[in-house]
Amino acid sequence: MKRLALLAATAALVLPATLPAQTAATAPAPAAADAPTFSAAAVRAHVEFLAEDLLKGRDTGSEGHEIAARYVASQFDGLGLKPAGDNGSWLQRIGFQKTERARTPGTLTVTGPAGSKSFTHAGDVLIGMNAAEPKLDVSAPLVFVGYGLENARLGLNDYAGLDVKGKIVVTLRGYPKGLPSEEGAHLSATKGKIAEAHGAIGMLSIGTLQSMKARPWNRMVQFADEPDFTWVSPEGVPFDAAPGIRVGASLDDAAAQAVFAGAPTSIAAIRKQADKAGGKPKGFALKSTAQIQVESVSERVTSPNVVAILPGSDPKLKDEYVVLSAHLDHIGISPAKPGDKPDTDRINNGALDNGAGIATMLEVARAMAQSPNKPRRSIVFLASTGEEKGLLGADYYARHPTVPGKQIVGNVDLDMPLLLYPFTDVIAFGADHSTLGPIVAKAVAPMGIKLAADPMPQETIFVRSDHYMFVKQGVPAVFLATGYANGGEKAWGEFLSGAYHHPGDDMTQKIDWDAGARFAEANYRIARVMTDSDTPPQWYKADFFGDLFAPEAAKAPKQ
Structure with a gap:
């Protein structure tokens, strides 16, 4: 931007x-x-x-x-x-x-204490594609893993005591309130690799109160049918940061409620805890399983x-x-x-x-x-x-x-x-991490x-x-x-x-x-x-x- x-x-x-x-x-x-x-x-x-x-x-x-x-x-x-x-x-x-969806829309079916409920892609779920498996059909038990983060330096260990091998993990979007934003954003982008390292085969993402306000579901759905891209190495291998994660999806509220049916803690209580500074909801095995089916075509x-x-x-x-x-x-x-x-x-x-x-x-x-x-x-x-x-x-x-x-x-x-x-100030994203911060400040002064x-x-x-x-x-x-000075904040808001x-x-x-x-x-x-x-x-x-x-x-x- x-x-x-x-x-x-x-x-x-x-x-x-x-x-x-x-x-x-x-x-x-x-x-x-x-x-x-x-x-x-x-x-x-x-x-x-x-x-x-x-x-x-x-x-x-x-x-x-x-x-x-x-x-x-x-x-x-x-x-x-x-x-x-x-x-x-x-x-x-x-x-x-380049991977695109086939004609048949993907589905996610949740089976639990309340029975089975199916959700269609671009409705209450957004289902990811897997170019390595163009006819994907995966079923597995579900485990809630909090934010799904690990980092000893920042005191994060969301997988402690949880067995997720061969299972689909359910994570909250984003990272705990109070965590430095850039470090938190980086860790959020590594959730798939963390889940893969623990043996998970899939990942479902559920919004927090904060993330749903920042990116409402209707805005996320606008991009539901865009193709997926990844680069291909000189040896002809498509890049995949976490190839062991075979399935993935984001869930709106109706699907989230189905996933947490019969759980010891409700999704509402989890969101309330996550909305507090430093809130880190603990993970637990859910009483539901999920089946994800999606077809795709790649070129x-x-x-x-x-x-x-x-x-x-x-x-x-x-x-x-x-x-x-x-x-x-x-x-x-x-x-x-x-x-x-x-x-x-x-x-x-x-x-x-x-x-x-x-x-x-x-x-x-x-x-x-x-x-x-x-x-x-x-x-x-x-x-x-x-x-x-x-x-x-x-x-x-x-x-x-x-x-x-x-x-x-x-x-x-x-x-x-x-x-x-006519701008009068600049922002250097990343300036706090290296000497590029003072370089920028002194150069433009x-x-x-x-x-x-x-x-x-x-x-x-x-x-x-x-x-x-x-x-x-x-x-x-x-x-x-x-x-943001000299009219910048208004200009940015109107443009975005x-x-x-x-x-x-x-x-x-x-x-x-x-x-x-x-x-x-x-x-x-x-x-x-x-x-x-x-x-x-x-x-x-x-x-x-x-x-x-x-x-x-x-x-x-x-x-």
């Missing part, structure tokens, strides 16, 4: 050898006179092309996305960057497995990342890489609704999400390439695919980088800069821009954009967004409830292109500190994510 931009190079950051070494957090930001000029018209021109109706929303695997990829590659080529895709090309071609499609490199100028640092990423894909064309007129606009152009992020990255690449003082470290410019399908293109690149993975030292992600108002705290921790943005795929490979990363993932995200919006140029300068300043400081970005000592994903990496004391 946010984006970063970077601007042209500056001599002020290329330090004489006689000066004392500087860390990335203490190195000075570029002076105003050193920052290149960014053209609002140039940003607009890129977005105009990428948001054109002829590209039909740049869906992953579509012709429109392929055209957009060639456009980005041609821009990189014209700047004199080096191709960093497959076999000396600009494109890193990724195979995807293979391809879609490329576009990758370029600007080589670093410092002989000692050029083999270290800063990655600037922005997703090129969007969500394509919405299906027709009953009552739509023939001329109803159904193309999701994705002007801000994420044409604006790609435009920002291209202008940063231009400024960096044309600077008389090239960055000391090398920069990888990554226009990723499949972000809207689950951060897939970035995940694939982070696991299959076209440069040595251990030499990637930092990432900034440019995703959906909200260029609808000369522009009169402040670094603000995350104003929406409940949305767990840190784990919901492409930069997080690099975090999981041990790379310090942030996702920069325009902030209106044009976001809707045909309204097009060039008819009142986009503030001057804000785009200003955002680019802010990001350029950040990138120059990352590329030019003697010390690369570092995780903080005792940070949860740094210790988890980069336990051997050098750490910095938290400022």
Whole structure:
């Protein structure tokens, strides 16, 4: 939901050898006179092309996305960057497995003390598909496992004393109140792996009072029939984080009541306990079983990342890489609704999400390439695919980088800069975990821009954009967004409830292109500190994510 931009190079950051070494957090930001000029018209021109109706929303695997990829590659080529895709090309071609539902809707049947009740997909249940089993029919006893989390550091052990081998676990959505939001969001995303490790074969998810308020059931049902995507390895194996979990579903209230029929604790009491600070409902075996049946059809499609490199100028640092990423894909064309007129606009152009992020990255690449003082470290410019399908293109690149993975030292992600108002502050999601926090704050301060705290921790943005795929490979990363000050909160609220993932995200919006140029300068300043400081970005000592994903990496004391 946010984006970063970077601007042209500056001599002020290329330090004489006689000066004392500087860390990335203490190195000075570029002076105003050193920052290149960014053209609002140039940003607009890129977005105009990428948001054109002829590209039909740049869906992953579509012709429109392929055209957009060639456009980005041609821009990189014209700047004199080096191709960093497959076999000396600009494109890193990724195979995807696309799985869709068969004609017969899936069902979940619960059998317990109250008898048997069946629920149909997109009614009171949302049933997941399993491409490895296109005709899926699984029955097993049910066990409630609380939130279904385990982490000794955070005092979580929801499987203690429970036998779930060969069974289907029932979990609450989310994580306990009071748990740090980013750590909680990360653990929530690992529930399948935790369940698999304990021998479970399936997982059912039930809402808490908090999660149902944040994401009502009717909103979840809107996406019930979207296809599933996963990337396919170079060896032809589809990626599955927890292949032992054969079945999965989310349950609305009627289905949840059936699951908990005859249970020692009602679902209402469990939700009440979970709604308290620190509430961790204990698990227990349920008196019901579930049968899940669903049929699916899978096919293979391809879609490329576009990758370029600007080589670093410092002989000692050029083999270290800063990655600037922005997703090129969007969500394509919405299906027709009953009552739509023939001329109803159904193309999701994705002007801000994420044409604006790609435009920002291209202008940063231009400024960096044309600077008389090239960055000391090398920069990888990554226009990723499949972000809207689950951060897939970035995940694939982070696991299959076209440069040595251990030499990637930092990432900034440019995703959906909200260029609808004259912003005066920025949010750096992930800033609390590494020296990228003070890097951002000091880099943008000369522009009169402040670094603000995350104003929406409940949305767990840190784990919901492409930069997080690099975090999981041990790379310090942030996702920069325009902030809530000076009209930002209203603009964000109106966009997310209106044009976001809707045909309204097009060039008819009142986009503030001057804000785009200003955002680019802010990001350029950040990138120059990352590329030019003697010390690369570092995780903080005792940070949860740094210790988890980069336990051997050098750490910095938290400022």
